[in-house]
Amino acid sequence: MLRFAAIRILRAVLTIALVVTFAFLVLRLSGDPARSIMGDDASPEAMAAFRREWGLDQPLWAQYLHYFAAILHGELGRSMRGGGPALDLVLGRIPATLMLTLPALLMKLAIGIPAGIYAALHRDSAIDRAVMVTAVAGYTVPSFVLGLVLVQVLAIWFAWLPTGGTGSLQHLILPIITLGVGGAAVLARFVRSAMLEVLGQPYIRTASAKGIPWAAVVRGHALPNAAIPTVTIVGFMVGNLIAGAVVVESVFSWPGLGNLLVVSVTARDLAVVQCILLLVAVAMVLSNLIVDFLYGFLDPRLAEANSTGGH
């Protein structure tokens, strides 16, 4: 178990280091922060001063080493635009994002899992087909399209809800629905196929042959097995709590992390973008770690393989 944990954690740290490196390279090579922040009409001297101040005049490898060393000391840099610590800026936006993504996650779970289970248990019924058609529609329509349609219909035509911005609980409704629908659809499809796979297994027939009522077979024998693959995708959704709302926040002008990311990327505000990406990577890696440990808990076959270092 210890070895298992050590390997997983080492792999997690490595993943984060890779993300940080990749983000650094892409951002440094894709544009000049001095130009995008100072503007095209800034004097060459002011540009040079800006570059010197932020260390942009140094060779790339020196910048990278400096950046990496700073991260190891917990120093994530300052915003080139506002000058404040990037981390404070980023952390300050997280509550707003979670206000959307947490209820959306609950909506995905509350709709997607029961719909998937029901569809699998009533395979090829009218309801199964309806669930699947809805699910395909739900996850093929991009969230910005869905968001715009919802705004057009509910906010503009009927004027029931605000088109965007913040201020009241009503402002939350459209973004949350927009976020939740796609995920619920993905989850419904996934849970359905996981359930169908499990329901076709010989041990389900064994349970029925033992005289266990069907409802108890589903609850006691099928669901625990179907939970194993489902945990993967739910884990991914949990990891996405922080970064999952970039597009929707833009559509609804919601002042969350996604909005900050878009603005910072456009401005090449390196420290802020890197700080967000680091945070997103950490969230993803953490949720993956949790999923790995949950596997061991849900599937005794894996638990044993883990505790003995695999065999």
Add this chain to the structure above:
Amino acid sequence: MADLVGTAPASAFPATSSSGALLTIEGLTVDFSGVRVLRGIDLTLSRGESLGIVGESGSGKSVTWLATLGLLPRTANVSGSVQLDGQEMLGVAASRLDRIRGGRVAMIFQDPSSALNPVIRIGKQVGEVLARHQGVSGANIRAETKRLFDLVGLPDAARRFDAYPHELSGGQNQRVMIAMALAGKPDVLVADEPTTALDATIQAQILDLLTTIRRETGMALVLISHDLGVVSETCERIMVMYGGRVVEAAPSDSIFANPQHPYTQGLLAALPPFDGALHRLIPIEGQVPEPANMPPGCPFAPRCAQRMTVCKETIPPLTQTEAGHFSACIAGAVTEARQSLKVHKSVLA
């Protein structure tokens, strides 16, 4: 033996005296999306009897019992009659069927490792049956499960309660399956190819175990197998199935001494001898017909060396050829009458 196989109407599979009949199947048919895979099965099982069911894959031997217990997928269309102690089982409410399954009729399957739930401890899987059919609860479940594990010869029974199926070998898992089946104190145990997935040495142990348990508990045993040799050692009576029908049914010794259906004769010729000089085994040429392309007459006719013109058009009924011995063959009966000596020689040589 003789008292187990009495006389019956010519069309029905040998019924014992009707008072001893535990399970009666009449005219059982199964269709999968319009294709008939089981084409009218009649059989009677007495208390404590051991019946072997032999046939190639697709002959309908497993489907017969899955249909009997209502374990086929919903897409299957089952008709006919299955009576347990005179009570109809087909089409009854799920709650009634659930009292029969595992309680009065238990079934074990081919691959024990996939027939047990991988995420539930084996003790709990056995305990479920005890709780449901025997009203055992609490700490008694553990004690009773241990007793069952001892009974089926699972080594280290006390410690096994908390094991998961993947921690046991295939043979041990089949012992768990048998313990689980016994937990409901059934009147009938249906064992569907219980040893096919196991090593030859383990295979013999499991068959011995089934025989011993049957003697001790007095339950009836239905052993489904593609291996005539396996069945003959374990069962008093053998039913040979082909193409969704019963083609021959008789006491084991009678099947071996005097096989009447050409298919049974072919199965015997393909069987390695128990002792004596090895000779070349004779395979049955051809393939089992697909259910969708079943020949109009005798299902075995296309592969049969003794076929006559009539065999391609008429489905031969199962008729009694001697006391307790039933065969569904037109040509066989004719040939038998004409040159019975020759058939004997060719099969037993």
